Amino acid sequence: xxxxxxxxxxxxxxxxxxxxxxxxxxxxxxxxxxxxxxxxxxxxxxxxxxxxxxxxxxxxxxxxxxxxxxxxxxxxxxxxxxxxxxxxxxxxxxxxxxxxxxxxxxxxxxxxxxxxxxxxxxxxxxxxxxxxxxxxxxxxxxxxxxxxxxxxxxxxxxxxxxxxxxxxxxxxxxxxxxxxxxxxxxxx
Numbered sequence: 001x002x003x004x005x006x007x008x009x010x011x012x013x014x015x016x017x018x019x020x021x022x023x024x025x026x027x028x029x030x031x032x033x034x035x036x037x038x039x040x041x042x043x044x045x046x047x048x049x050x051x052x053x054x055x056x057x058x059x060x061x062x063x064x065x066x067x068x069x070x071x072x073x074x075x076x077x078x079x080x081x082x083x084x085x086x087x088x089x090x091x092x093x094x095x096x097x098x099x100x101x102x103x104x105x106x107x108x109x110x111x112x113x114x115x116x117x118x119x120x121x122x123x124x125x126x127x128x129x130x131x132x133x134x135x136x137x138x139x140x141x142x143x144x145x146x147x148x149x150x151x152x153x154x155x156x157x158x159x160x161x162x163x164x165x166x167x168x169x170x171x172x173x174x175x176x177x178x179x180x181x182x183x184x185x186x187x188x
Contacts, residue, residue: 004086006086007086009108011064011108014060015056015083017057018052019050024127025128028128028184032130039134039142041142042142043136046132048131048132050124050131051129052125052127055125058121058124058125059083061112062117062119063077063087064105067087067102068109070102088101123184123186131182132183134158139152144170146170150163150167151163152167158180173185
């Protein structure tokens, strides 16, 4: 039996996120692509950070976060078939090195860019969510799904802008209430 890889930044490269709207599920994909196109034409800079996420990646993100936040000790992480990560780092004496295990998990959290606890049953796994960083300067005008111009004026100049959120909803792309880049079919 091959030895498992110790948790840490190296594990982040395993099970990559698609990061492309084309990987999203039917129905949601079309709305996202059209919404992104409308924002881009209107002068909003869009960077897609995450789309469809393999369950293995969700597992790594979820448990690295829990170890990092000290809500779970690394030796209590349940195994997942196909993910050969050892969450428990050991001292030269062979004893569990809890500090090293947490540092490795924290490094994973930082490398993933996680700001909120990732779910094991995320809309990302279903292809029903997208994370996008958005920004613009000044006021912009974009088209909603009904092809009507909508002025996006004032701050904030990101995904929390109320007028932009309304336009997104017209495309079936609903903003999460507190997670800055997260949009989905239902806002969760």
